[in-house]
Amino acid sequence: MSQFSTDKAPKPVGLYPHAKRVGNLLFLSGVGPRKAGTDEIPGLMADKHGNHHEFDFAAQCRSVFDNVRVILEESGSGWDKLVDVTVFLVDMKRDFHTYNKIYAEYFKDNQPCRTTVGIDSLPTAIAIELKCIATIE
Template sequence: MATHATTKTIVHTEDAVPPLPVFSQATVANGIVYCSGSIGCDHQLNVVPGGVSPQTTCALENLSKVLAAAGSGLEHILKVNVYLANMPRDFATMNEAYIKFFPGPLPARTCVGVAALPMGADVEIECTAILPGSSH
């Protein structure tokens, strides 16, 4: 379900993890989908156990559902930002889980080490995608 506000569309889907009350799952403007960061957690907002690999998988699955609700998909991602709470320990493992979602040409990406993430998560992923058929 999408709600219009001025020149942007707010994206919300029950299929993905619910957002906290301080942000939307995504916004769409001028044919571009801006997804909020997603950590690997379930619908009850519990971080999935097992470390960065299952959390990366879960975060990307959630982003895929948000993109689908917006009318886009992982194959239309332009840019990804990945935040890791422990870069030295988790970078290679995160990449192994991440690459499974992008069999074709890879989107641009930045990976940043951070001091901490919400709810003690190991990884948070956000992305920007284009709507198929958009002139942008």
């Protein structure tokens, strides 16, 4: 068993690696849309008091896919090796249609198994998180 972490992806919000290899499978920890090296959340603008005044779920969606891709590649796997994706959405009614549309753009060639779960909240002010399994050689 080996684990992977990279500075090219957002820092985990707890004590865990970005990914762990077990045999020929790579398990990714939950990945959100935050930018690497910062706590900035794409598509989420707040005033100096922390009140959110702009929200762009599509930007968060694209960012989370980009973060997953980076972790896969840095771990020695790749986007085309994804076999299972679980997505957690904070607002299923508002965001599912957008997620589904953007997902189809990113996964038109590789179509892993997928589960979508609606939840109440995530540990930071993000609206989406992915949990993925890929193969690795």
